[in-house]
Amino acid sequence: MSGLFNVIRAELFKAKRKRRTYILAGLLWVVLPILILIVGRILQTNLSGSFVEDTVGVQTLVQQVASPFAVARLNLILPVLSSPPFLMIVIALFAALLVGEERNQNMWKTTLVTQPNRWSVLFGKIAVGMILYGIILAGAFLSGILFGAVGTLFLDTTFAGEWGHLAGLYALQWVLGIGAMMFAFLAIWLLRNVAMGIVTVLFLPTLIEGLYTLYRTTVGFQPLNRFNALFQMLRLRQTLEDLPRYFFTRNLYAPARDPLSDVVIGLGGDPASSDLGSLVNALGGNITLQHATLVTIGYALALGGVLIWSFLKRDIQ
Amino acid sequence: MVEMSAISATNLSKHYGTVAAVNSISFNIEPGEIVGFLGPNGAGKTTTLRMLAGLIHPTGGSCRILGRHVPSPSLLEIGTMIEEPSFYPYMTGTANLKHAALLHGDVPKARIGEVLALVKMEGAADKKVRAYSQGMRQRLGLARALLWRPKVLLLDEPTNGLDPVGIAEFRESLLETARQGVTILISSHILAEIEKLVERVLAIERGRLLFDGPLEQLLLHTDEQRVTYRVEATDQGVLLAALADMKLGTEIVDERFVRVILPASATPGFVSGLVQRGVEVLEARRETGNLEGAYLRLLREDGRPA
Numbered sequence: 001m002s003g004l005f006n007v008i009r010a011e012l013f014k015a016k017r018k019r020r021t022y023i024l025a026g027l028l029w030v031v032l033p034i035l036i037l038i039v040g041r042i043l044q045t046n047l048s049g050s051f052v053e054d055t056v057g058v059q060t061l062v063q064q065v066a067s068p069f070a071v072a073r074l075n076l077i078l079p080v081l082s083s084p085p086f087l088m089i090v091i092a093l094f095a096a097l098l099v100g101e102e103r104n105q106n107m108w109k110t111t112l113v114t115q116p117n118r119w120s121v122l123f124g125k126i127a128v129g130m131i132l133y134g135i136i137l138a139g140a141f142l143s144g145i146l147f148g149a150v151g152t153l154f155l156d157t158t159f160a161g162e163w164g165h166l167a168g169l170y171a172l173q174w175v176l177g178i179g180a181m182m183f184a185f186l187a188i189w190l191l192r193n194v195a196m197g198i199v200t201v202l203f204l205p206t207l208i209e210g211l212y213t214l215y216r217t218t219v220g221f222q223p224l225n226r227f228n229a230l231f232q233m234l235r236l237r238q239t240l241e242d243l244p245r246y247f248f249t250r251n252l253y254a255p256a257r258d259p260l261s262d263v264v265i266g267l268g269g270d271p272a273s274s275d276l277g278s279l280v281n282a283l284g285g286n287i288t289l290q291h292a293t294l295v296t297i298g299y300a301l302a303l304g305g306v307l308i309w310s311f312l313k314r315d316i317q
Numbered sequence: 318m319v320e321m322s323a324i325s326a327t328n329l330s331k332h333y334g335t336v337a338a339v340n341s342i343s344f345n346i347e348p349g350e351i352v353g354f355l356g357p358n359g360a361g362k363t364t365t366l367r368m369l370a371g372l373i374h375p376t377g378g379s380c381r382i383l384g385r386h387v388p389s390p391s392l393l394e395i396g397t398m399i400e401e402p403s404f405y406p407y408m409t410g411t412a413n414l415k416h417a418a419l420l421h422g423d424v425p426k427a428r429i430g431e432v433l434a435l436v437k438m439e440g441a442a443d444k445k446v447r448a449y450s451q452g453m454r455q456r457l458g459l460a461r462a463l464l465w466r467p468k469v470l471l472l473d474e475p476t477n478g479l480d481p482v483g484i485a486e487f488r489e490s491l492l493e494t495a496r497q498g499v500t501i502l503i504s505s506h507i508l509a510e511i512e513k514l515v516e517r518v519l520a521i522e523r524g525r526l527l528f529d530g531p532l533e534q535l536l537l538h539t540d541e542q543r544v545t546y547r548v549e550a551t552d553q554g555v556l557l558a559a560l561a562d563m564k565l566g567t568e569i570v571d572e573r574f575v576r577v578i579l580p581a582s583a584t585p586g587f588v589s590g591l592v593q594r595g596v597e598v599l600e601a602r603r604e605t606g607n608l609e610g611a612y613l614r615l616l617r618e619d620g621r622p623a
Contacts, residue, residue: 006420013412013419014408017405018407106401107404108372109370109399110404112371113392113395113396113397115393116370116371116388116393117390118388315367315372
């Protein structure tokens with residue numbers, strides 16, 4: 001165990017000296033909340049007395065967008081709605097720092113001689129990745145509260161909100177990050193190229209999910225053709241129909257997307273409505289948090305297994 | 318009690334497909350020995366050192382460090398510089414050493430200052446490594462290798478890129494380390510350097526161990542144990558005539574010195590023979606054996622055009 005703790009201490013020491021750690025934190029902890037407060041201020045000043053008063057009311061709207069609870073909530077939701085998702089970028093860059101840089105700087109031969117226990121090195125680095133990711137998420141939660149509190153000085157907002165539930169969602173989003181962390185470590189380790197590894201992490205899941213959509217729109221909707229006949233014969237048809245429920249990103253971001261329907265309801269919308277445009281996909285359909293947790297842990301175990309096998313086996317040239 | 322070897326290899330092999338990078342080599346290095354590891358590029362030196370350091374897995378045989386199979390916790394007792402030392406360029410020299418100290422886990426705080434002083438890097442320790450010259454990187458690499466007071470040092474071409482002053486300083490640092498009882502296996506292309514450092518040599522070629530023995534034995538290994546003298550006399554013409562009379566091979570070095578090559582068996586009577594022939598000898602100095610020459614002859618014996 002001492003080897004593991006040594007690796008954790010050393011990698012945290014290194015991460016503290018890397019500028020990207022602070023840039024990522026700054027974007028989520030400072031820039032995003034300030035933008036949210038600016039939007040809240042614009043809503044409060046520009047929409048007072050407008051049509052909004054007839055539907056949800058400006059005070060309600062501002063409370064849903066820029067209250068301490070809302071800022072903390074949006075600090076969780078918005079980073080997974082960007083494309084590629086900001087949280088995945090965070091994980092990919094931390095993996096690049098912890099694994100890719102060893103390759104780029106030709107440091108593996110030094111690291112694995114200084115600490116020759118490869119189990120300790122790998123699990124220490126994964127642990128540090130999760131610690132850094134946890135700090136980023138915890139900071140987002142706290143900065144949301146802080147900036148939201150500042151917002152109460154000039155916005156018509158209160159501290160009301162389901163804080164315990166939101167904190168739980170942050171914690172679950174952190175736990176599910178292990179799946180993404182394993183994926184990022186594996187991609188960067190196997191490809192032996194940081195840039196290609198990051199590109200793979202950011203786009204491969206989307207690409208695979210896009211291919212499925214292509215299949216559904218071309219072959220899948222035909223009532224009967226050779227493919228469907230084959231799938232039906234193999235009793236795979238239903239499995240294929242259910243496949244999206246097991247997509248990586250759909251499950252990975254489930255905790256962050258969970259409060260989105262509350263936001264829609266809070267703003268007077270209907271989460272079940274098809275009028276929500278691109279938000280329909282973001283709402284995540286019928287995926288429960290329990291299902292998302294099981295699926296993501298499954299991904300983590302599978303990807304982690306390959307990573308461990310490859311890491312222990314590979315020669316360091 | 319039988320004392321265990323510091324480093325040992327038993328039929329150690331590494332094959333890449335059908336190519337044998339290292340082919341069943343065996344050797345033992347006792348604690349406190351300084352051993353030179355010679356071989357041309359691609360001979361298998363670095364592969365062997367990497368296997369000893371646990372970085373690559375042998376495809377055959379085994380190796381031990383301090384009596385324990387590799388990989389094992391005994392690897393925490395080794396320090397290495399394998400090929401060009403690498404660092405995190407955005408950190409200072411001190412921060413790089415601190416990171417290594419944390420990673421290893423058994424390094425007192427004061428030790429970082431000690432190793433920096435040993436390699437004379439205190440002045441540049443707070444500069445970022447990206448600003449370091451090649452020589453500074455080499456010295457910082459040695460400092461890192463010595464950080465946890467290793468019992469075994471594996472050094473691969475450690476003087477690459479150093480200027481003559483840097484090489485001399487590096488040699489001093491290494492000798493100082495050796496005096497503390499550290500076992501050192503050092504590979505180098507600069508054979509003159511190896512000659513000044515080691516007592517024993519391992520020579521490897523095409524993955525096979527060609528020679529394992531004391532340096533002197535390698536020097537005398539070939540060319541019928543010939544000895545070279547450098548001689549100065551009051552009259553070089555008389556000296557050359559006497560040498561011709563003694564039927565010895567000569568080479569005029571300059572207007573003062575003549576180099577004489579003679580069988581080792583003729584050494585005892587060499588100077589008295591000159592005196593008997595009327596030569597006033599001012600100086601007759603036996604030259605140290607030339608490792609490079611001996612090594613090239615060894616390769617030639619192995620069928621390699623040297």
